[in-house]
Amino acid sequence: MPSPSNPATSPVLKDDLDIVIPTMRDLDFLEKWRPFFQPYHLIIVQDGDPAKKINIPEGFDYVLYNRNDINRILGPKSVSISFRDSSCRCFGYLMSKKKYVYTIDDDCFVASDPSGQKINAVEQHINNLLSPSTPFFFNTLYDPYRDGADFVRGYPFSLREGAPTAVSHGLWLNIPDYDSPTRLVKPHERNTRYVDAVLTVPKGSLFSMSGMNLAFNRELIGPAMYFGSFGEGQSIGRYEDMWAGWCVKVICDHMGYGVKTGLPYVWHSKASNPFANLKNEYQGIYFQEEMIPFFESVRFPKEYTTIEQCYTELSKQVHEKLGKVDPYYAKLADSMATWIEAWVELNPTSI
Amino acid sequence: MPSPSNPATSPVLKDDLDIVIPTMRDLDFLEKWRPFFQPYHLIIVQDGDPAKKINIPEGFDYVLYNRNDINRILGPKSVSISFRDSSCRCFGYLMSKKKYVYTIDDDCFVASDPSGQKINAVEQHINNLLSPSTPFFFNTLYDPYRDGADFVRGYPFSLREGAPTAVSHGLWLNIPDYDSPTRLVKPHERNTRYVDAVLTVPKGSLFSMSGMNLAFNRELIGPAMYFGSFGEGQSIGRYEDMWAGWCVKVICDHMGYGVKTGLPYVWHSKASNPFANLKNEYQGIYFQEEMIPFFESVRFPKEYTTIEQCYTELSKQVHEKLGKVDPYYAKLADSMATWIEAWVELNPTSI
Numbered sequence: 001m002p003s004p005s006n007p008a009t010s011p012v013l014k015d016d017l018d019i020v021i022p023t024m025r026d027l028d029f030l031e032k033w034r035p036f037f038q039p040y041h042l043i044i045v046q047d048g049d050p051a052k053k054i055n056i057p058e059g060f061d062y063v064l065y066n067r068n069d070i071n072r073i074l075g076p077k078s079v080s081i082s083f084r085d086s087s088c089r090c091f092g093y094l095m096s097k098k099k100y101v102y103t104i105d106d107d108c109f110v111a112s113d114p115s116g117q118k119i120n121a122v123e124q125h126i127n128n129l130l131s132p133s134t135p136f137f138f139n140t141l142y143d144p145y146r147d148g149a150d151f152v153r154g155y156p157f158s159l160r161e162g163a164p165t166a167v168s169h170g171l172w173l174n175i176p177d178y179d180s181p182t183r184l185v186k187p188h189e190r191n192t193r194y195v196d197a198v199l200t201v202p203k204g205s206l207f208s209m210s211g212m213n214l215a216f217n218r219e220l221i222g223p224a225m226y227f228g229s230f231g232e233g234q235s236i237g238r239y240e241d242m243w244a245g246w247c248v249k250v251i252c253d254h255m256g257y258g259v260k261t262g263l264p265y266v267w268h269s270k271a272s273n274p275f276a277n278l279k280n281e282y283q284g285i286y287f288q289e290e291m292i293p294f295f296e297s298v299r300f301p302k303e304y305t306t307i308e309q310c311y312t313e314l315s316k317q318v319h320e321k322l323g324k325v326d327p328y329y330a331k332l333a334d335s336m337a338t339w340i341e342a343w344v345e346l347n348p349t350s351i
Numbered sequence: 352m353p354s355p356s357n358p359a360t361s362p363v364l365k366d367d368l369d370i371v372i373p374t375m376r377d378l379d380f381l382e383k384w385r386p387f388f389q390p391y392h393l394i395i396v397q398d399g400d401p402a403k404k405i406n407i408p409e410g411f412d413y414v415l416y417n418r419n420d421i422n423r424i425l426g427p428k429s430v431s432i433s434f435r436d437s438s439c440r441c442f443g444y445l446m447s448k449k450k451y452v453y454t455i456d457d458d459c460f461v462a463s464d465p466s467g468q469k470i471n472a473v474e475q476h477i478n479n480l481l482s483p484s485t486p487f488f489f490n491t492l493y494d495p496y497r498d499g500a501d502f503v504r505g506y507p508f509s510l511r512e513g514a515p516t517a518v519s520h521g522l523w524l525n526i527p528d529y530d531s532p533t534r535l536v537k538p539h540e541r542n543t544r545y546v547d548a549v550l551t552v553p554k555g556s557l558f559s560m561s562g563m564n565l566a567f568n569r570e571l572i573g574p575a576m577y578f579g580s581f582g583e584g585q586s587i588g589r590y591e592d593m594w595a596g597w598c599v600k601v602i603c604d605h606m607g608y609g610v611k612t613g614l615p616y617v618w619h620s621k622a623s624n625p626f627a628n629l630k631n632e633y634q635g636i637y638f639q640e641e642m643i644p645f646f647e648s649v650r651f652p653k654e655y656t657t658i659e660q661c662y663t664e665l666s667k668q669v670h671e672k673l674g675k676v677d678p679y680y681a682k683l684a685d686s687m688a689t690w691i692e693a694w695v696e697l698n699p700t701s702i
């Protein structure tokens with residue numbers, strides 16, 4: 001990984017990346033991120049009671065949106081931004097006009113690599129997004145574009161230019177992103193293993209995309225990065241980032257874009273309450289067994305070349321195929337359609 | 352990883368695993384492996400002039416086969432075992448009667464992990480083979496069965512039992528397994544990155560399987576582990592392990608078996624001559640652009656439930672589809688058919 005002190009190999013992209021943070025509380029965690037986040041513009045999306053005042057440490061360049069702002073800006077389309085879950089970050093994706101977005105949860109702190117060096121998560125995500133992906137053939141030495149690595153023998157030469165990278169999914173030291181049953185069974189498990197790798201999730205494979213530490217190329221995939229309606233008043237919770245990940249992955253597979261996972265790590269400080277989570281998740285745990293085969297079966301017409309086309313088609317397929325499983329999906333499909341309308345309205349030239 | 356000193360968590364399987372070593376020279380490298388290899392039976396397959404005497408350090412339990420033995424045992428079917436490349440190791444797979452095989456090149460030595468501890472490659476391969484794989488959904492925290500790891504949120508519960516593991520593909524520190532063009536361009540590149548991970552190559556993805564440091568479940572996949580005819584007198588070389596890997600992977604995908612890659616590392620001491628390799632490889636570099644789309648298109652009838660059925664069918668498809676590209680493939684397809692006949696003859700109850 002390039003050193004932050006070497007500008008030649010350290011693309012800062014400070015005018016091309018927004019950091020989107022959903023929160024319900026004072027953002028003291030930003031103090032820890034100051035050396036890495038301060039050059040960037042922050043988009044803070046306040047969940048919960050808009051009357052509550054959130055403290056933000058001085059010296060950051062930010063804009064803060066609360067529910068009143070969302071309602072005012074989106075009008076009737078604001079129903080697509082759900083409440084009391086982490087989905088409200090999507091509003092930040094809508095409002096950003098930058099090429100890249102990094103989103104992070106406010107319980108994630110700066111991790112250290114095995115040498116004790118603090119990890120600049122933004123820089124690693126940028127490196128991941130600026131170098132190609134390898135979705136069409138698995139490279140056993142991981143990211144072939146990294147210093148000291150390359151394509152191994154047997155890797156087809158015609159594929160060595162790689163594919164544009166749409167998503168960089170980072171990981172977590174300390175508290176891993178487990179579901180509530182796993183947390184209930186293993187309350188004390190901590191992730192202490194630093195795996196020094198970035199790799200591309202192969203074409204045709206689904207994965208779990210956590211929203212805690214996630215960057216993406218908004219120009220390539222922004223309109224599909226919708227975290228759905230899994231918040232207050234819905235029968236299913238804690239699936240917002242998973243849902244987005246499956247939507248994004250099937251669309252990336254169609255478009256020939258890559259999705260990377262691995263470095264950078266952040267330090268995830270606290271697990272949410274597994275008892276409360278179980279209540280939110282349990283319906284999803286059933287539903288998921290239907291969702292995965294559905295996403296595995298999704299195909300788009302060859303002539304679809306925009307994210308908007310694919311996403312609109314996906315919302316129709318959700319309505320038609322998953323709507324039979326539970327009426328909840330019909331509502332979700334409607335939210336997806338509304339989201340795309342909102343995206344087009346606020347980003348008329350992007351898609 | 353379990354410690355070698357803890358028998359409860361350290362499955363030795365000394366009566367269930369053979370170590371297969373193809374060679375043309377004295378096996379002094381075994382001295383370095385003595386603490387790890389001595390408990391096992393070695394099958395040494397001598398390539399080149401059978402009159403040459405090969406020295407093997409004392410104290411190892413081994414059998415040595417040379418070309419005369421191969422001809423005597425296989426008769427006319429010995430044409431399937433090629434010469435002057437690493438494919439002769441396949442004869443060891445045929446002769447083994449064990450459940451597991453580990454094969455290693457004689458220029459691979461014991462590597463150390465970042466803490467300086469010598470890596471017991473056999474033990475790690477056994478761990479990989481004894482624990483399930485996850486080919487149907489990508490787990491972002493890598494091997495979920497490893498101590499300190501698990502399935503992440505969003506991983507379908509119905510898939511958490513995993514799939515039987517057929518192959519464990521280990522990696523190399525020092526000299527990476529590059530093709531000759533890459534070596535010519537980067538003669539001094541060394542692999543110094545220890546990535547502390549084992550992962551499953553997802554279903555539907557092809558990868559480069561190197562034969563240098565490779566273990567497999569012979570009962571599950573042995574008949575497909577054929578390194579082809581890429582040796583003396585053939586128009587294409589240095590593709591024997593790659594070819595085997597693609598055959599194995601498409602058959603594992605059909606059978607629902609897993610292929611793992613990652614740990615353990617060995618220390619690969621010397622690169623073969625990139626100028627000589629280029630001569631052997633160059634035809635393959637062209638051919639490969641036909642091979643990969645071919646393997647991507649391979650499908651087997653649903654009712655095929657044995658490796659023999661799949662492999663016989665594969666040899667027919669190679670003849671029919673790749674035979675058009677070059678007559679070399681027709682010969683290769685014939686060798687594949689002969690190999691399967693030899694396997695059935697020597698292992699009548701295994702398939």
